[in-house]
Amino acid sequence: MKKLTSLILALALAAGLSVPARAAVPETVSLRYHDEAALQYGPEVPAEVVNVFFNGAPMALDAPAVSQTVDGVDGRTMVPIRPIAEALGATVYWDGEARQVRIAAGTDRMVLTLGSPTAEVNGETVDLPGRVPAVVVRYGEVERTLVPLRFVSEQLHAQVDWDNEAFAAMVTAVVEPPDPDAPPRGRLTRLTADDNAQTITLSLSSEPQYRVTDLGDRVVIDLMGVVIGSGGDGILCPENPVVSQIRYAQHGSDINPRENYVTRVVLDLARGCTYGENVTVTGDADLQAVIISVTPPETGAELPTLPENWDPNAYIVALDAGHGGSANGAVYEDVSEKDITLPVTLRAAELLKEKGYNVVLTRNEDVYMDLYDRCNVANNVGADIFVSIHANASPTNLSFQGTFTYSYPNSVAGERLAGYIQKAVVAQTGSMDWGLLTNDYVVLRETVMPAALLEMGFMSCHEELERLIQPEYQEKVAQGVVNGVEGYLATLPRKTPKTAGAGGTLVPQGE
Ligand SMILES: [Zn+2]
Structure with missing residues (x-):
């Protein structure tokens, strides 16, 4: 040697x-x-x-x-x-x-x-x-x-x-050739692209062992010890702004001399996209999956601005339905947080519009939205207040239930707004009142107007989850949010909301 x-x-x-x-x-x-x-x-x-x-x-x-x-x-x-x-x-x-x-x-x-x-x-x-x-x-x-x-x-x-x-x-x-009779260690069972084109998941029957190779206009992911579950080699065209095509094929020791079985997955990238800029590949041992997350290239999409027919005398309320798209938020008993926050937010928006407020939504459908973009939406239209709606979870104590509302530390206006929301929601729902908390959340920090983040209830508590998914209960929460918003805005002197029908809803363009 x-x-x-x-x-x-x-x-x-x-x-x-x-x-x-x-x-x-x-x-x-x-x-x-x-x-x-x-x-x-x-x-x-x-x-x-x-x-x-x-x-x-x-x-x-x-x-x-x-x-x-x-x-x-x-x-x-x-x-x-x-x-x-x-x-x-x-x-x-x-x-x-x-x-x-x-x-x-x-x-x-x-x-x-x-x-x-x-x-x-x-x-x-x-x-x-x-x-x-x-x-x-x-x-x-x-x-x-x-x-x-x-x-x-x-x-x-x-x-x-x-x-x-x-x-x-x-x-x-020391490369020891594998025992030629050694069976594969896993199967590629599923290849799924989420609806919002944010992630592509390679599901395996075992903890993934893989290697990623950047080849410029394509990314190669070699799954070691893995055979294709059924159907053999294939091509998939996901609706994805970054990955235009996924090809997968069975290989073996031609790719890795230590392995009898290697499944090679090739991601063909859309023009202008690169591995470094637009693709992240992570293995999840517990999920038994390789997750390909994509960041679409900047489109320069316009942030919403207020249309001319909006009521300049009415307050602008920005509502933010937590999570969305590939971001499920908390998931308990097959219920995703994003699927609770959206209907409550949409209903609150409807009620506020009926009362004549201008309403801006960070999202009005099940799409992924970056936390900073959410703030930009509200900042860009000059919203008067920002309310983010979430549900909570306590994995370590499944009996926790109740409601609380966050504001940014030392934001006096934010804490007042949070106080109105908290009180009004609890009054409507009868939920356990945990009071107010502060936290350095992006949506509370990067929004320039008073901002509050409502945690409606604990999804990790079975009884509370049962309530949270009920439309009647969601209606109560939405009504509570509206009452809280109204209560807070009523204490401000400068704008008076007009009569019904004057408001409209605005959502980001280009989604
Ligand atoms: Zn959340």
């Missing part, structure tokens, strides 16, 4: 790559380690940069690999997780709540908990070499999760040699 290493180095040097010939003074980089006990970053410290070679070539890393030492014991090479895992054919999942990195490759499973000196490998707890744990670091603005290079590589059947002169770690992947 030593000979090979030297040869590689000689080649690397001949190619003009910056590999130091001697390790007398390794390069250093400044970084901050995240302290998992204190849950904050420590001070900026220097760290020695380790050169990493993969199968003889300098490895393209998205942040420097560094040497780290715990308790003065010998240094361990820590490497950004994604490039090394991908090079070794593994899929990485990040569990933010558990502060865990989960690595899956073939039938191998590894769990590294940030700050923990042990790891779980295929269900067994093992000590990490030198007790150096996985860690999150910040290089300036860049945040990365670093894992012990040797440990992770060896668990994924690669060999790691250390070259002290080059201050380099040499990773050699």
Whole structure:
């Protein structure tokens, strides 16, 4: 191995790559380690940069690999997780709540908990070499999760040699051809595009292991160990502003020498769209799915403005039905929050119009809408007040029920508006009154007018969910919102709402 290493180095040097010939003074980089006990970053410290070679070539890393030492014991090479895992054919999942990195490759499973000196490998707890744990670091603005290079590589059947002169770690992947009789590990069961063209979901029968390749006008997603569920290769044309066509075909070791079965999914992108700008691919181990989220290119759609026949003397009320489209909000018992917020909002809009108010809606159908766009709609028409309508959920306490209303911290007008809404809704519905809260929500912060966010009730509580889906109950909530809006506006001096029929509803154009 030593000979090979030297040869590689000689080649690397001949190619003009910056590999130091001697390790007398390794390069250093400044970084901050995240302290998992204190849950904050420590001070900026220097760290020695380790050169990493993969199968003889300098490895393209998205942040420097560094040497780290715990308790003065010998240094361990820590490497950004994604490039090394991908090079070794593994899929990485990040569990933010558990502060865990989960690595899956073939039938191998590894769990590294940030700050923990042990790891779980295929269900067994093992000590990490030198007790150096996985860690999150910040290089300036860049945040990365670093894992012990040797440990992770060896668990994924690669060999790691250390070259002290080059201050380099040499990773050699040992590609073992699969047992030709090994069955597939999963099936591609469904390929669905949502109605709003925001997400395309590749549903599998197992935790997804995949690799994404950016080929410019197309994106390739290779699903490892996966066969196509039924019907064989195919083409799908979703109604999607970013992905014009999806092709899927069965492959095998021609794509990955470690696998008998690989399903290749190719996304042909619409003109002008790119992987970097318009497509995000994420694996969800629990959902057993690969989710392709798209961001349509800017269309320059006009925000609504007030038409000429609107009543200039009437207040403008902006109503915001929470979530929508691919954003379901809370989902309990097959009910999505977005499907409760919309009818309540539409009904409140109708009632307010009947009373002569100008009403502007951030959405009037089941479409996805960005939080900032919602604020822009209200800001652009100069709405007098903004009311966002949501339903709540408490996954940890399914008996919680009741109503509360948020305003932006220290917004006096916002709190007054929230107070009127809260009181009026509770008076109509008889729901449990949790009173007022404040929170730094985007829709409360970025709207320039007094704003309130109503949480009608808890979807996680079975009885309350039963109420929330009833049209009669929704009518009461809508009436409550209207009464609250009227109550608040009645305390303002400058506009007087006109008689019935003067109002209209405005929704964003180009949806
Ligand atoms: Zn919500």
